[in-house]
Amino acid sequence: MKVIRSLLWILGLSLSAELSASTWQLRGLLQSTAVQAAPGPVYSFQDNESFDLFNKPEARLLQRHEVMGATPNGGRTEGHFEGRIGLLRATASASYPYCCDIAGHRINQGYTHTSVQGQFYDTISVFGGGLAFGTAVRYTVHLDISGRLSQPNGEMGGFLSADGLAEVRLTDLTTRQSSILSWNAKQDAVGQYLLSLDTFVGHELGLNGMLYAAASVSDYAQTARSTFADFGHSALFELSSSVAGMNLMGASGHDFARQTQPQPVPAPASLALVAVGLLAWRLVCGFSVRAA
Numbered sequence: 001m002k003v004i005r006s007l008l009w010i011l012g013l014s015l016s017a018e019l020s021a022s023t024w025q026l027r028g029l030l031q032s033t034a035v036q037a038a039p040g041p042v043y044s045f046q047d048n049e050s051f052d053l054f055n056k057p058e059a060r061l062l063q064r065h066e067v068m069g070a071t072p073n074g075g076r077t078e079g080h081f082e083g084r085i086g087l088l089r090a091t092a093s094a095s096y097p098y099c100c101d102i103a104g105h106r107i108n109q110g111y112t113h114t115s116v117q118g119q120f121y122d123t124i125s126v127f128g129g130g131l132a133f134g135t136a137v138r139y140t141v142h143l144d145i146s147g148r149l150s151q152p153n154g155e156m157g158g159f160l161s162a163d164g165l166a167e168v169r170l171t172d173l174t175t176r177q178s179s180i181l182s183w184n185a186k187q188d189a190v191g192q193y194l195l196s197l198d199t200f201v202g203h204e205l206g207l208n209g210m211l212y213a214a215a216s217v218s219d220y221a222q223t224a225r226s227t228f229a230d231f232g233h234s235a236l237f238e239l240s241s242s243v244a245g246m247n248l249m250g251a252s253g254h255d256f257a258r259q260t261q262p263q264p265v266p267a268p269a270s271l272a273l274v275a276v277g278l279l280a281w282r283l284v285c286g287f288s289v290r291a292a
Contacts, residue, residue, distance in 0.1 A: 022123055023054075024059055024120075024123065026053045028117055028119065029049075029115075030049045031116075032069045033069065034112045035112070036075060036108075037109040037110050045070070046069070048067065049067050057252075059084065060084055063081075063084060064081070064082050065081045069112065069114075071110055075111070076112060078114060079091065079092045079114040079116040080092075083211075085120045086237050086250075087234055087236055087237070088118045088166075088210070088211035088234070089211070089232045089234045090117070090118060090232070091228070091229065092115060092215040093215050093229075094216050094217045095227075096112050097219065098221075109219050110218070111217065117211070117212040118210070119209065119211075121207070122250030122252050123205065123206055123207070123250060124139075125204050125205075126201050126204065126246070128246040128247045129243040131246075134200055134201060135200065136198060136199075137242055138242035139241050141239060142193075142238045142240065144192045144235070146233040146234060147164060147190060147229070149163070149227075150226070150227045150228045152224055153186065159218045160217045160224060161214070162229045163213070164184070164231050165182070165185070167182045167209070168237060169207075170196075170207055171197075171206040174200075185231075207237070211235045213231050215227045238257065239258070240257075
């Protein structure tokens with residue numbers, strides 16, 4: 001768990017404390033880098049794309065973004081994002097030719113890298129079910145995630161890697177109590193995961209979801225010439241409550257009510273904690289979420 005949280009912190013993939021009641025957001029960053037140091041001349045290419053739909057109705061609609069790059073000697077990199085509030089999809093791939101010829105002479109030098117990361121936020125008012133103000137009720141997030149990493153997806157020295165990470169946080173905006181779950185494709189199975197939070201009628205909840213996919217390979221990679229992280233089938237975030245008839249619609253207008261019924265899998269090794277006063281989860285290096 002500590003390893004995953006540290007990695008998310010390094011990447012800047014954290015939820016923002018500045019988001020509050022009656023706000024919603026869909027945002028992300030895609031980065032693609034392709035470098036060729038040999039054979040010369042030196043070639044370097046970057047394709048970066050970011051988007052931020054803060055309190056915009058378009059956040060409810062499916063958004064698509066992509067980046068790609070290539071080197072003259074055959075290196076390739078590509079990343080795709082597709083998502084809306086409640087649904088995130090991401091894929092990343094990279095390939096690069098081997099450094100040396102059969103005699104061991106260096107003929108290629110360089111690397112390719114792609115990362116795709118997306119986040120959404122929405123607020124949900126706790127009411128309904130015929131319950132009086134102040135009545136206790138439990139809300140549960142259902143995270144359904146599918147996808148895979150290439151094999152191999154890591155190599156000593158970092159010359160080849162593929163990563164897939166997801167995170168969900170449910171926060172009571174009145175008490176500041178949070179439940180957090182982190183998922184790592186290298187440790188945890190695909191399937192459905194549940195995250196619950198006890199709250200009260202009259203409170204408001206903040207729901208955050210994040211998905212990250214990355215792939216990189218250099219000329220010196222020994223185990224493979226290409227790698228990928230494919231989570232294009234989706235991370236779906238839905239809600240249920242312990243009492244029938246509770247509100248499950250976000251401030252954005254998106255209905256988080258359960259549409260699918262797969263069986264939950266055991267909690268991931270990176271199942272996170274319930275904490276009081278946890279306020280932050282910022283997305284993407286250098287990104288800070290605007291206040292409403």
